[in-house]
Amino acid sequence: MKVHRLVLALGLAAACTGCASGLNSQQKAELRHYEANGLAVQEKSPGTGAALGLLPGGGSFYGREYxxxxxxxxxxxxxILWxxxxxxxxxxxxxxxxxKEHVNRLQRKDVDAIDERLQSGQIDVAxxxxxxxxVNKKYDFN
Structure with a gap:
């Protein structure tokens, strides 16, 4: 009986800590915005992560949570529950x-190009x- 309680307690503890933190609502909205504007990078497939979660530890290993x-x-x-x-x-x-890293790189590259044009005299300060x-409006989520 004690062994069953111990297994149940460990299972409950694992279930409570088993889920990745995920994105908050602001981050989800930001990611959807970048997806809609063709700026999103997909290193990992969420569908594949979910499918691999049916295998022993597969979803977590896929998500780099070793x-x-x-x-x-x-x-x-x-x-399999979580x-x-x-x-x-x-x-x-x-x-x-x-x-986020991709968008920041693109924005820095565009700003650097504008800086270079200013320094070379191709454009004035205005x-x-x-x-x-x-450029800032192009890459800004807010």
């Missing part, structure tokens, strides 16, 4: 981070300010 993957491996088949969600959320989180505002 410690959690070992725990889910040990608690398989119980981990690992697909964990794999999906981890893939989305990876894609969000990659997209044109510089206008073009820089356009």
């Amino acid at each position: 410690g959690l993957g070992v725990v889910n491996l040990l608690f398989w088949p119980l981990s 690992d697909p969600v964990s794999g999906h959320d981890a893939a989305e989180s990876i894609n969000y981070t990659a997209t 044109q510089y300010a206008l073009e820089k505002r356009k």
Whole structure:
């Protein structure tokens, strides 16, 4: 009886900590905005992460949560209850981070090009300010 309670307690603890944190609503909206504008980067497929979550620890390993993957491996088949969600959320989180880095690189590149045009005298300060505002608007989520 004590062994069953211990297994149940460990299973409950693993279930409570098994899901990846995922994105908050602001981050989800930001990622959808970048997807709609063709700026999103998809390093990992959320669908694949969810599907691999049906395998022992697969969703967590796919989402680069290796410690959690070992725990889910040990608690398989119980981990099927949370690992697909964990794999999906981890893939989305990876894609969000990659997209933010990609967008920041593109914005820096565009601003650097405008800076170079200003320094070479191709544009004046007023044109510089206008073009820089356009670049910031292009990449800004808010």
